[in-house]
């Protein structure tokens with residue numbers, strides 16, 4: 001097993017992470033120093049991205065790339081990095097199967113097996129989507145069909161189904177993500193319709209509610225292909241500095257933001273059809 005560490009400049013780390021996650025949707029380990037952030041990828045030789053791919057992803061944020069062979073306890077190390085994630089004071093808990101269930105009564109308890117696809121619940125962009133889904137549920141709007149664009153591990157689709165949306169579908173361009181979402185939906189006892197869709201080239205599925213935790217360029221491309229504006233759209237994955245571009249693309253699709261959130265450099269929008 002190889003540990004490949006990409007150390008980058010702290011001020012460019014969010015940008016590097018976005019590009020790395022396109023290469024490694026399974027997620028990365030993160031370690032912070034003073035002026036640097038290190039992202040590490042684990043995998044067998046031949047199944048990890050090549051150095052040129054990583055250098056291109058890190059761009060001018062790159063400090064250094066190093067490779068270490070790690071012994072057989074890697075699975076335990078991987079587990080150490082995945083603790084339960086608590087949203088809105090524990091009203092939603094996303095946890096790996098080896099951690100105990102939610103402590104708060106009536107909490108939405110979501111079990112996600114980490115490591116196969118993006119979406120352990122820990123990333124700021126995922127957390128903001130979960131908070132906004134909860135806000136819709138609190139407003140009595142968690143019903144009817146919902147489509148999760150770029151479903152990854154299926155975490156948002158599973159949360160939506162547990163909050164009351166139905167039917168819930170998820171799409172992703174990565175077969176590994178769809179496999180992970182199928183396994184996770186079964187582990188959570190919810191039904192998801194899963195489709196392989198490349199949102200760079202294909203229209204997103206139609207639904208009255210959409211949730212899309214994607215990068216800003218992909219959000220823009222997706223907005224351009226929305227035929228019928230959804231009643232409600234949650235989008236995340238944009239850097240705060242990219243919000244204007246995404247707003248403009250949404251406006252062209254007849255969709256307008258009605259609330260926004262930010263965490264660190266990341267932004268999320270709750271939008272409605274105009």
Ligand SMILES: C[S@@+](CC[C@H](N)C(=O)[O-])C[C@H]1O[C@@H](n2cnc3c(N)ncnc32)[C@H](O)[C@@H]1O
Nearest residue numbers: 118119126150151152172173174198199200213
């Ligand atoms: C940031 S992750 C979001 C995962 C999960 N929904 C969450 O919120 O944690 C983005 C997902 O979009 C998928 N994706 C990337 N490019 C895509 C494309 N062109 N078409 C469809 N899905 C894509 C990735 O495979 C990844 O699973």
